[in-house]
Amino acid sequence: MRIKFKLNGKEVTKEVEVHKRAIDFLRDDLKITSIKEGCGEGECGACTIIVNGKTVHSCLMLAVELDGKEIITLEGVEDSIKMAFVKAGAIQCGFCTPGFIISTKYLLDNNPTPSEEEIRDALEGNLCRCTGYIKIIEAVKIAAKGCENND
């Protein structure tokens, strides 16, 4: 099936088999390898992308469902959020990081000044085996401050 969608602001038209998951299409066909497959069943959040303004799991979705949508992946996220993760030292192996950054963007797009509890709630669908989360929460706070300064 031929699908047409916007990926990080750019139009993409591509042929895709109807059984293919969104994650396989984006990683294998479009080489967006920032999307990670941790669990493949909605538990870890490493495959999170933004579809029409909402975070979803690309492992629980067909590629054909992307048709007509606006997609944002790590590549489409503002640098200030990515830098906040670097500044806070919130990255160890980095496998979970793209998913956390996408969830952070979704949070800050909807709530630019989140409380600590709101940050924890927003990240509850992302798992990290390395950092123990404290530095990740710190990163989101830095990112939120960055957004405030930009406004």
Added chain:
Amino acid sequence: MIKNYYSPSTLDELLKIKNNTNGVVFSGGTDLFVKMRYGIIKPQTVIDTKKIKSAIKLENRKLIIPLNTTYTDLLEFLKKNKTNLFLEKIIKLIGSPMIRNRGTPIGNIANASPAGDFILATYLLNGNIIIKPTNRIIPIENFILGPSKIDLAQNEIIYAIEIDVKNNYKFFFEKVGKRNAMIISIASIAVLLKENNGKIEDISICFGSVSPTILRDKNIESKIIGEEFSIELFKYLANEFEKLSKPINDVRASKSERKKLVYNLTIKAFYNLKNEVVSI
């Protein structure tokens, strides 16, 4: 492997495709894709409902939640219309933001898990299931026949869920053991209570995961109308529901542990409700 994908944009078209192909209908896919991954189902044809436009409605003290309404959509609607806000406590514990952005109450009901959190909410609020094309309207307790079993014919789909509008009630919800993709919670309870001068004016009590379907007993509820809201009454209820529960043994909890939980959760509900301020 999926061979055919349909995404009709009207209900008529959807019903025609369903009738002709007997494909598997899906909305958020958060149950379906996990089941496909585990090989529990292997559909050749899937029918995506998401292109069908629909909107939540408030009508005659009923809330009508049509297909394609996600948990996120529903929560936004409840907040905007300041109604049934207690449901936020249930919705916020379903999965994660990503699951709530895709998953739907209708998918939860069609999945018929004894741990389904929105099935619990639908029992609690005297829900009806609205079915097309037959226009059957069935109370949730008659629609859910058992784990993964529902009263739906091959050519039918769920069009909407209709639940009561209830405001100015006290509410308690607790879920023991976090639910994830394949594993169900150990036990859950929801109690919706209206008091009048310390007496029970209206009450609805539901348990999840402690029976093949949600446990609710309307006879017990009607018997205690007018009774004093007291610990003695809740001890009586705790005993009754412990007897009524028919839990299973599994790796996460034994049968007797689950029965004990039913008792303890009921007592806990009393103390929490006692201290709760009426929410809108």
